[in-house]
Amino acid sequence: MGAYDSELTRVAAEARAALIRQIDREGAWRTDPVWRETFAEVPRHLFVPYYYVGVVGGYERYAADDPDPAGRERWARGAYADAPLATRLHDGELVSSxxxxSLMARMLVALGVRDGDRVLEVGTGTGYNAALLAHRLGDDSLVTTVDMEPEITEPARQHLAGAGYHPVVVTGDGAHGVPAHAPYDRIMATCMLPTVPRPWIAQCAPGARIIAPLNNGLLALDVDGSGRAEGRFLPTGAYFVPLRGESRAPAEPVSTRGLPGRARDQESFRFLLGLLRGALEPTRAYALWESVGMPDRDRYGVTVSGPRAWAWLDDPEGRHAWPLP
Structure with missing residues (x-):
């Protein structure tokens, strides 16, 4: 290893330590500190040999193979920014990141992984999250990760192997799950969903938990022995690349035209509009939102029972409930 390679390794380690301290201050893993050790041990920079940073008029590429030493150092430090990193673009559209x-840490803590759990990750991305899960469980065979295209899964498999991890990596439509490795005790999605895919419920063991982004929120569902899944949104907002395939998330936001200015400025109201997806006309949705105290995300939840799925406010059997696809 050359002198500069040693320096780059030092820079990456320094940046990783700074990231751990930052997440410490936020308290993301206070209730499950094993994740602190996991993030400290799994090197993120090995999973992002290049990434794109938004600039005026497009994106700038940061890469480990930058011929300029200063560029390589910039890449190593940026790999540990507490920010999403764009890793794949198609015609200017972000398709993988x-x-x-810190959001991953909150999701992993909420997932409640226990020793021996079998975990499905939907949305392989770079492979970094699968590595965190494999490290935490200490058994690569317990982790299955799926993504839509080999252009994503093959590099992820290489990144994982380079970091010393070998979970099961599957190319396929994540909305269908991976029945060959079911049942799962935990399912975690890292892509935005329009609803809860029913095959996931069928592939869950009794007592399983699902953490998934839905409508720019994080939904935590618990699955009982009858196959009914129910739970609430976490307070944390979440913005992910949409699930691709048969169950694509809606691309267009619901219009707030004609509503009072404060409605357009309130994230909690926009969350309700997205959850309704046309079940209530926007002015009626606004009246409801005001009348029930302008609720934040954690007052909403979702129930999946057989073929039915519905979102609700405060009570799954209450008066404020709306069908999901």
Whole structure:
């Protein structure tokens, strides 16, 4: 290893330590500190040999193979920014990324992984999250990760192997799950969903938990022995690349035209509009939102029972409930 390679390794280690301290201050893993050790041990920079940073008029590429030593150092430090990193673009559209580390930490803590759990990750991305899961469980065979295209899964498999991890990496439509490795005790999605895919419920063991982004929120569902899944949104907002395939998330936001200015400025109201997806006309949705105290995300939840799925406010059997696809 050359002198500069040693320096780059030092820079990456320094940046990783700074990221851990930052997430410490936010308290993301206070209730499950094993994740602190996991993030400290798994090197994110090995999973993002290049990434794109938004600039005026497009994106700038940061890469480990930058011929300029200063560029390589910039890449190593940026790999540990507490920010999502764009890793794949298609015609200017972001189709894959490495999620924000502090958000990943909150999702992994909420997932409640226990020793021996079998975990399905939907949305392989760079492979970094699968590596975190494999490291935490200490058994690569317990982790299955799926993504839509070999252009994503093959590099992820290489990144994982380079970091010393060998979970099961599957190319396929994540909305269908991976029945060959079911049942799962935990399912975690790192892509935005329009609803909860029913095959996931069928592939869950009794007592399983699902953490998934839905409508720019994080939904935590618990699955009982009858196959009914129910749970609430976490307070944390979440913005992910949409699930691709048969169950693509809606691309267009619901219009707030004609509503009071404060409605357009309130994230909690926009969350309700997205959850309704046309079940209520926007002015009626606004009246409801005001009348029930302008609720934040964690007052909403979702239930999946057989073929039915519905979102609700405060009570799954209450008066404020709306069908999901």
């Amino acid at each position: 490495s999620s924000q580390p």
